[in-house]
Amino acid sequence: MLRRRVIPCLDVAGGRVVKGTRFLDLVDAGDPPELAERYAREGADELVFLDITAAPEGRGTLLRIVEQTARRAFVPLTVGGGVRSVEDMRDVLRAGADKVGLNTRAVADPELITRCAARFGSQAVVVAIDARRVSGEARGLPSGYEVVVNGGRDPAGMDAVVWARRAVELGAGELLVTSIDRDGTKTGFDVPLLAAISSVVRVPVIASGGAARPADFVSAIRDGGADAVLAAGVFHRREVSIAEAKAAMAAAGLPVRAVDRAVVV
Helix, strand or coil: CCCCEEEEEEEEECCEEEEEECCEEEEEEECHHHHHHHHHHCCCCCEEEEECCHHHHCCCCCHHHHHHHHHHCCCCEEEECCCCCHHHHHHHHHCCCCEEEECHHHHHCCHHHHHHHHHHCHHHEEEEEEEEECCCCCCCCCCCEEEEECCCCEEEEEEHHHHHHHHHHHCCCEEEEEECCCCCCCCCCCHHHHHHHHCCCCCCEEEECCCCCHHHHHHHHHCCCCCEEEECHHHHCCCCCHHHHHHHHHHCCCCCCCCCHHHCC
């Protein structure tokens, strides 16, 4: 059985790691390379680096900071934000990323997923889906979850589950699913959203948005069908450690990579 992964997330704005609630009210959380090194030492299976202001600002990824981050953390690194072309993806991979996340641009130009997968392989293409629950009988949104883009600012008018299935058909090798409703709220992952998406795709699904306690990591996998769990604030503030999250997962019978406690500080 494949081991379930624990992935700290570095949301980067202005060259610094930040954290907020529902993508708003951002506060400084540290230096990306320093945090990356710390998390790798503490047992992170992978890291995600999201340049969260690249799309709204219409610019490319902060490649210099990606390079610095990649040099400090010897675990797989996914980088997203500001990738608008195959050439942009090439540059991010050259800067040290192992995988590249596509979000806003992929919604506007879905064939970008196919072009990137054809050039670099599906295993390197992660489609990030930011979704929020919509009330009532939203026309054209059968799952009740809508895709939002531009850092959670703008509704895309697309059903999140339908988009997830299509993204995989186009070549995505992994999905990063973030609940905008839960992000930064410490109310737990949106398990129904995760279950709805994981039930219709055959690629790994990463759960994001709402982690507060070790039990949340367990439920995202056991009940939501996720293959990996991602968190930011609870790790940045040391409210939950990677070791604690993995201990809870192991106790629930989920396979995880052991943490070498001798190197955890």
